[in-house]
Amino acid sequence: MNLRQILRQWAKSPGFAAVAILTLALGIGANTAIFSLVYGLLLQPLPYREADRLVQVHESVPARGVDRVPVAVPNLIDWQRQSASFEGLAGLRHAEYNLTGQGDPRRITGARVTANLFSLLGVNPLLGRTFTAEEEAFGKHFVVLLSESYWRSSFGADPGVLGRSLLLDGGSYTVIGVMPGELRLPSRNTQVWTPAGFEPEELELRGNHSWWVMGRLKSGVTLEQAKVEMNGIARRLGEQFEDVRDFGVTVIGLREELVGELRLPLLILLGAVGCVLLIACANVANLMLARSAARAREFAVRAALGARRGDVIRQLLSESLVLSLSGGVLGILLAWWGVTGFVGWLPEGHLLSTGQINGSVLAFTLGVSLLTGLGFGLVPAWQVWRTDLTEVLKDSGRGTTEGLRRNRLRNVLVVVEVALALILLVGAGLLLRSFSRAQRVDPGFKTEHLLTATLALTDQKYPTEPQKAQAILGMVEQVAALPGVESAAAVFGLPFGRMQSKVTFRIEGRPAPAAHEPDNANYRQITPGYFRTLGATLLGGRDFELRDGPDSARVVIVNESFLRTFFPGGAPGQVPSARVSLDGTNNWIQIVGVVRDIRDGGLTQPVEPQMFMPMSQQCWGLASLVIRTRGSAETLEGPVRRAVLTIDGEQALDQMRSMESMVDDTLAQRRLQAVLLGAFSALALVLSAVGIYGVMAWSVSRRTQEIGIRMALGAQWSDVRRLVIHQGMVLTFLGVALGLLGGVGLARFLAGLLYEIQPHDPPTFGWVTVILIGVSWVACWIPARRAARVDPLVALRTE
């Protein structure tokens, strides 16, 4: 059958063609879109030479169940010297710089890297050269590499940029090269790279874990072999150095490291769109079955004219393939539109923003389209195979209506559709309820009308900690005086912010904790009034005051989790009469207050023990301003910047945003999963409803005569409606029973993504079942209503 004949067939029944192509387009489009995300993250080759040999190496503390700890510089250097598994090990560390001398001061995102990083990755500069080993040394490290996007946006892709100077944190760095856009380490937002320039203190401190380490396995060395070797090295180092006594090493493939926790949700989504495609296939197979039944006489005539059964089947498959390819083309358009919109909706730098429709994705779509065409085309072909075509010609109406038994295959398809739709609805329901629970989590402070911004004071300008603290306090004071500002404070370690730190400590009078016992807490530096500005609750003791200066007794405020962990059994909020030491010396710090738990790692992550130090007693120059405003937080952005500039005309502010949007970002992943699975399950629900409607409508049209007979025999409209709805609902309930079983299975996979929701959450299972049954009922009611309008006289005349 040639294309012209197929198109003529479509022209004869444009409704069939439109519904089939649109259904397939939705199914194939959804698969194309999700595959483009999967491909971008899981399958696309990394832009590095022999990337399968690249690994990320972390320190670990097995006794405490911690498998990923950043690496201390002395350990990195020892690893480089002692390991034989790697062609090389390179270090990199996220860094932010104040860029001055180019208009208003601003913050740019960068990284400090060891000189061998680029050769280890196999990435060559687009322009200029990379770092030499000599430039890695402290004092000789004032050279910088630009990212391609930064070079284009800030320097207009000027090749003459080489040799120019950038004032970063007050130091003059010479531009020596531009790196290609594929290099996205340590993050997609990285704008500049500078040499490691290890400071003398960094080379000494084994307890300062702040570097990420990448390695390239030697050819033939497995990940397991490298792990064994590295843990042997760690054990030897632990015997030599107290700071890393219980440390081990974790070695992870780079792909796995980059993908992180996104793998499972993505695969679940891929499964979900697979289900959507199956439902679409079942729908189109049903349509094709209906058509082939209606065209039985045409096939019989063809058989009488000499066509073999295989010819008829080939004809049906040709029609199916043309349909599926048409659906595929429309699906690509839908996917392109969906992926473009989705990537635009993602937070900047999100891992999934690599999703795009490329050649590989198009090949996938072509394959899916062909498989789909075969999938739904084989069903009616099989039906034709089983039919004796010559008998069809002889058929003269035996005086009975067509039996429903002939619909068995169509009914099975509908049951499968309903089951798949329910499985997806269960998944979406669980994720949505989980997301809803997460949204309702109390962060421990008031997030509304709170503006935040980060700043980093440079050592060049503020060499000492008191100078840094003084400058920050001055900025806070300036900002607090602004009209529209209720109060202001500063913190190192803003809730949900990037700057986080942990500190290991000892409690006075207690022995050193054993390897499996907790010995650290999240570490924060704050200015007086921080808790009040944040809207957090001081449960006991006192807040910091201006008198807690550099020369007064050192003090610390801890949170409830800290008390529960280290002082269990005490009354809530009761300040323990205890002192702690952060540096292993007798430099004791008195606990003076207890604050209610503040969530800071994420709304759904458990609160860890926290320690708050007054910034006037310890200040690293990194801080976030926290500003409680009377009205909209965003309107104060300009005045806050200007207020900071009155204290330091070269000080940049970065990441100025409302706390509400930061909290919102912490839920982005859950929202993403819930929205996508919700959208696909809604699509599945609609498609399965269309499927039920299609089968029931077709059934009603085939049973017109039967309905006419029933009405002639005295059936009321309600009897006819009940007849049709009963038939559809029996299929629905069978599908629901299967779907609930499948839903239980899916819920087990989802368990790790849920928050405060049991995988077998009865309300979720109950509600989605009710929704599906309701939608099915409507899908049955429409043809049932039409059935009840059958004129028995007309129906009987068709005999």
Add this chain to the structure above:
Amino acid sequence: MTAEPQSAASPLIHLQGIQKVFLTDEVETHALSEIHLEIAQGEYVSIAGPSGCGKSTLLAILGLLDTPTGGTYTLNGNQVANLDHSARARIRNREIGFIFQSFNLIGDLTVFENVELPLTYRGLSAGERKERAMEALEKVGMSHRLRHYPSQLSGGQQQRVAVARALGGKPSILLADEPTGNLDSKNGEAVMDLLRQLHREGATICMVTHDPRFARHADRQIHLFDGRIVEELVEAR
């Protein structure tokens, strides 16, 4: 038959000036004109005439499947020409038994279920339905095929089942539309014998046929032509 007893002055069916006009493309087609007809309880009436003379339309109006454009229709003493859908369905179920040319059995239902079907719409208990259906099937000699499906029966057997279905509800009148039209002569004769037998047992029958041989089975033969009754013969038995 257990229809309510009628007085001699009150026929079972009384048609007065029945008309049926179809409007197609602004053309009026008079399918029936000025039909006056009375059928008494226990009568066996045949309506014959050439194709297109209006006999099926008349039967549809008699069976309350269609409504007349004009005139009055009294069934069992009640005006039924302009009842609503629900009331007409109820009367069809209780007062009228249909026998169709194509049998019109439902393929998914067994013989027993087909016969039981009209009784389910009447809300009878399962026991009562079974009793009536069995009685009807025995009457037509099909009680040995209860669990068979229509497709497993011959044409003649299917029509017997259709007759049983019509009898099961114990209607006031049986309306038969070309009951032998889809049967061979032998089976056709057998069905006519069955109707004759039922009539002898007291059934009121109104049969449409184009075949004069079968029309003569009736006591009273009405001939239609162009939508009008042109002749009426009463057989002397």
